[in-house]
Amino acid sequence: MFPLFGTLQQKFGAHVQSMHAERPDEVYLFISDPDIRPIVEYLRGEFEARLVAVFAEDRCSTEGVFFNYYVFEQKDNPQYLIVRAPVPADDPRFPSLSAKLPAANWQEREIQDWFGLTAVGHPNPRRVALHDNWPDVHPLRKDFPIDTVLPPFEGERHIYRPALGEGVFQVPVGPIHAGTIEPGHFSFAVAGEPILYLQLRMFYTHKGTEKLFERLPIHKAVFLAESISGDSSFSHGTAFCQAIERAAQIEVPVRALIMRTILLELERICNHVADIGAIANDVGFVMANAHGSRLKEMLFAANEQLAGNRLLRGMVCVGGVRRDWRAWQVDTLCDTVEAFAREFRDLVALIHSSESTRDRLEHTGILKHKIAKDLGIVGVAGRASGIDLDVRRDHPYAAYPRYSFEVPIYQAGDVWHRLQVRIDEVKQSIAIIRRAADHNLQGEFRVPVPPIPPNRCALSAVEGWRGEIIHWIRTGPDNHLERCKIKDPSLNNWPAVVEAIQGNIIADFPVINKSFNLSYSGTDR
Amino acid sequence: MFKILQKTFSTGIVTTAYPGKPAKISEHFRGRPSFDFEKWQDARPAEDACPTGAISVRDNGGARKVTVDYGLCVFCGLCAEASPDHAVRVTQEFELAVADRRSLVLTAEYTLNADGTHRNLGTVHHGFSNLEADIESVGRKAHEKIQKLLGRSLSIREVDAGSCNGCELEIVALNNPIYDIERFGIHFVASPRHADMLLVTGPVTRNMELALLKAYRAMPEPKLVVAVGACGISGGIFGENYASLGGVDKIVPVDVYIPGCPPRPQALLQGILLAVGQLREKRFDEYPNK
Numbered sequence: 001m002f003p004l005f006g007t008l009q010q011k012f013g014a015h016v017q018s019m020h021a022e023r024p025d026e027v028y029l030f031i032s033d034p035d036i037r038p039i040v041e042y043l044r045g046e047f048e049a050r051l052v053a054v055f056a057e058d059r060c061s062t063e064g065v066f067f068n069y070y071v072f073e074q075k076d077n078p079q080y081l082i083v084r085a086p087v088p089a090d091d092p093r094f095p096s097l098s099a100k101l102p103a104a105n106w107q108e109r110e111i112q113d114w115f116g117l118t119a120v121g122h123p124n125p126r127r128v129a130l131h132d133n134w135p136d137v138h139p140l141r142k143d144f145p146i147d148t149v150l151p152p153f154e155g156e157r158h159i160y161r162p163a164l165g166e167g168v169f170q171v172p173v174g175p176i177h178a179g180t181i182e183p184g185h186f187s188f189a190v191a192g193e194p195i196l197y198l199q200l201r202m203f204y205t206h207k208g209t210e211k212l213f214e215r216l217p218i219h220k221a222v223f224l225a226e227s228i229s230g231d232s233s234f235s236h237g238t239a240f241c242q243a244i245e246r247a248a249q250i251e252v253p254v255r256a257l258i259m260r261t262i263l264l265e266l267e268r269i270c271n272h273v274a275d276i277g278a279i280a281n282d283v284g285f286v287m288a289n290a291h292g293s294r295l296k297e298m299l300f301a302a303n304e305q306l307a308g309n310r311l312l313r314g315m316v317c318v319g320g321v322r323r324d325w326r327a328w329q330v331d332t333l334c335d336t337v338e339a340f341a342r343e344f345r346d347l348v349a350l351i352h353s354s355e356s357t358r359d360r361l362e363h364t365g366i367l368k369h370k371i372a373k374d375l376g377i378v379g380v381a382g383r384a385s386g387i388d389l390d391v392r393r394d395h396p397y398a399a400y401p402r403y404s405f406e407v408p409i410y411q412a413g414d415v416w417h418r419l420q421v422r423i424d425e426v427k428q429s430i431a432i433i434r435r436a437a438d439h440n441l442q443g444e445f446r447v448p449v450p451p452i453p454p455n456r457c458a459l460s461a462v463e464g465w466r467g468e469i470i471h472w473i474r475t476g477p478d479n480h481l482e483r484c485k486i487k488d489p490s491l492n493n494w495p496a497v498v499e500a501i502q503g504n505i506i507a508d509f510p511v512i513n514k515s516f517n518l519s520y521s522g523t524d525r
Numbered sequence: 526m527f528k529i530l531q532k533t534f535s536t537g538i539v540t541t542a543y544p545g546k547p548a549k550i551s552e553h554f555r556g557r558p559s560f561d562f563e564k565w566q567d568a569r570p571a572e573d574a575c576p577t578g579a580i581s582v583r584d585n586g587g588a589r590k591v592t593v594d595y596g597l598c599v600f601c602g603l604c605a606e607a608s609p610d611h612a613v614r615v616t617q618e619f620e621l622a623v624a625d626r627r628s629l630v631l632t633a634e635y636t637l638n639a640d641g642t643h644r645n646l647g648t649v650h651h652g653f654s655n656l657e658a659d660i661e662s663v664g665r666k667a668h669e670k671i672q673k674l675l676g677r678s679l680s681i682r683e684v685d686a687g688s689c690n691g692c693e694l695e696i697v698a699l700n701n702p703i704y705d706i707e708r709f710g711i712h713f714v715a716s717p718r719h720a721d722m723l724l725v726t727g728p729v730t731r732n733m734e735l736a737l738l739k740a741y742r743a744m745p746e747p748k749l750v751v752a753v754g755a756c757g758i759s760g761g762i763f764g765e766n767y768a769s770l771g772g773v774d775k776i777v778p779v780d781v782y783i784p785g786c787p788p789r790p791q792a793l794l795q796g797i798l799l800a801v802g803q804l805r806e807k808r809f810d811e812y813p814n815k
Contacts (some may be wrong), residue, residue: 014581043652098626104589123724131732137767139763139767139768144767146766146767146769147765148767149767150731150767153731153735157732174574175732175733175736176684176685176717176736176740177714178695178716179713179715180683180693180713181685181693182685182688182690182693183685183686183687184737203732204687204730204732204733204736205685205687205732205733206687206731206732206768207687207728207730207763207766207768207769208763208766208767208768209763210767211766211767212762212763212766216576217572219576220575220576220577220762222576223576223577223601223762224576224763226764227689227691227756227761227762227763228689229689229690230688230689230690230691230692230693230694230787231690231691231694255658287533289530290701290702291532291536293697293698293701293702294536294539294701294702294703295696296698296701297701297703298815300698301551302546304550304551304554305551305552305553305554307553308551308553308554308602309554309555309600310695310789311691311694311787312601313599313601313691313786314555314600314601314603323553329553346532349528350528350529350532353528390703434569454777519690520685520690521687521688521689521690
């Protein structure tokens with residue numbers, strides 16, 4: 001368990017101000033100055049707490065300060081501890097954690113770029129979320145209007161660190177890539193074939209999403225949440241609706257929770273089966289990809305039948321789900337899942353029978369456990385490197401408490417094991433859907449939504465197919481939000497690609513990248 | 526090896542007969558909402574529900590103008606749920622690609638009632654009357670153009686100019702064994718220098734504007750640009766803001782617009798084939814020097 005307030009007071013005195021449980025699983029600790037380092041050290045040292053997210057909020061107009069929020073979790077404890085530290089508007093600086101806690105690296109730099117608060121002592125304080133040639137603006141400050149027209153670009157987008165030495169070359173790739181994927185720039189430093197170092201430049205698809213959440217009324221913002229990352233439409237939509245439901249104390253009917261669970265698992269297997277095929281494809285096993293994409297299409301047809309949309313869009317809503325299922329729809333779903341399960345067994349057998357595929361994937365793109373832990377890697381990539389995290393089990397939501405399932409954990413951290421995690425998870429998901437769809441679905445599928453009370457905070461977490469999705473909101477007046485923080489697992493995991501690629505040959509980059517399959521849009525927002 | 530062949534034979538041919546035959550889609554699929562303008566007594570609830578502003582109501586004195594823009598529509602169906610008079614109905618139509626952006630917009634004019642509802646339908650502009658919905662003839666025409674102008678193949682360069690990756694999922698699906706776009710001699714290429722068509726998803730972000738322009742300029746003539754999805758057409762739910770410039774045609778000239786969020790693979794196919802049908806041997810000076 002997390003320390004009690006009395007214990008914290010004894011240790012830190014007036015540094016800690018107050019502590020309250022907004023909800024049983026969401027505890028806030030308010031501290032009195034921006035320096036959170038001793039508390040972080042204490043929580044990480046004595047309580048083995050993991051830093052889940054770092055983000056900021058502009059409260060200058062109401063409370064005269066900015067706030068930084070640090071979200072922590074603990075093994076076997078469903079609570080989130082959220083430490084709130086004020087950052088004064090007239091001295092907008094806060095001490096950086098990144099040197100000791102690399103997981104905070106990009107998140108602190110986001111706060112610098114978007115709020116204009118300086119992370120003092122950050123080992124690499126360059127811009128991350130705004131490109132270098134952006135003017136000096138801080139879009140998430142309240143005094144920055146969303147429709148500001150910025151002047152044309154001048155100068156370099158980003159200066160990459162030079163890679164020097166005899167026979168060392170820099171290979172620039174992107175932002176437009178060879179395949180049909182999202183944009184981002186990779187600068188490889190190579191010595192012959194092996195990659196010495198990869199520099200990433202993301203945020204090409206930054207489209208002001210978090211700012212836009214502050215402008216849209218809540219019922220419309222659900223659709224924006226579905227557009228954070230298209231392949232995780234339902235997970236992000238659910239995370240958002242859950243946040244509103246928690247803030248407004250809306251009790252979602254069990255039937256709706258079960259339906260959400262089924263759809264969350266469908267989204268997971270859709271993406272996993274496509275990735276399994278695509279990983280095999282990237283080492284030349286094209287036939288596996290043909291079957292993988294065929295199986296995905298099978299599930300997309302099921303999605304459409306259940307939600308009216310192939311990506312499950314327009315299904316989740318605040319208070320439940322938007323449409324009910326008739327018995328035959330659930331029957332069709334069960335038939336599809338059984339047919340899928342048979343086909344999936346064949347696909348896995350095909351891949352496992354191909355020695356050359358295994359040979360190319362084993363020991364390729366290794367992400368070591370220690371590095372994964374330091375970088376705060378989550379989801380599939382984390383579980384393949386021994387990081388035992390799964391929001392479904394650790395912070396149960398939807399109808400997951402009703403079903404038992406295993407969380408596959410491997411230590412090797414190579415592409416093969418990231419593939420294996422996906423295979424295992426598909427099997428678990430099939431089992432969950434079987435039980436959930438077997439459930440005698442009765443009762444309401446949505447409840448009416450009361451007016452959303454203003455000035456309530458809520459944290460919501462969902463295990464998307466990539467990993468931990470975090471939404472944090474503060475409600476405002478008139479069905480609007482004051483702030484909506486979105487954290488897609490991709491933001492955590494991009495630095496893992498940089499680590500896993502080192503020493504591998506550039507020709508293996510596509511398969512290594514695919515084995516992480518991170519969302520650019522989810523990262524860039 | 527034997528297992529692979531065995532699986533191939535037992536699976537058989539899975540490729541869809543579309544566009545030769547109509548697409549098999551679920552009856553639950555949400556396609557184009559259709560509007561019975563004569564029956565519609567109040568467009569305000571639909572306007573209030575629409576997440577992207579595809580439905581807008583402008584009152585001027587005693588007159589009301591209702592605009593429906595399929596270029597913004599995300600096909601959520603909330604407008605139908607919000608309109609109790611059954612004037613709005615969700616259909617299963619998805620073949621919505623057009624060459625003229627204006628034909629995605631419908632307008633109707635009304636006289637305002639004292640209680641805020643409306644009556645006396647004035648004029649209706651049916652943008653969709655120009656729609657080339659006959660997919661079979663579109664397919665035939667495209668086939669002829671591919672034969673004549675493009676040396677029997679069409680090369681597409683896809684550019685994600687800022688999308689949420691939803692459109693990318695469906696574009697990638699065009700290459701799967703079900704939709705198998707290569708059966709039309711259409712394939713995706715790695716470089717705009719090899720491409721006849723730029724297939725662009727949006728919204729175009731401030732950060733992708735230059736990359737999109739460079740890709741467009743790198744293409745050989747004649748070239749086509751297809752804007753994909755609500756965001757590619759208009760900016761969609763993101764619209765225009767400090768980081769998003771809006772639709773693709775803000776940056777490069779667009780030949781065909783494909784509505785959807787995202788457009789399903791058959792809708793993409795219809796749009797791509799429609800664009801090929803538009804192709805003629807354009808002269809260089811017809812292109813704005815952007």
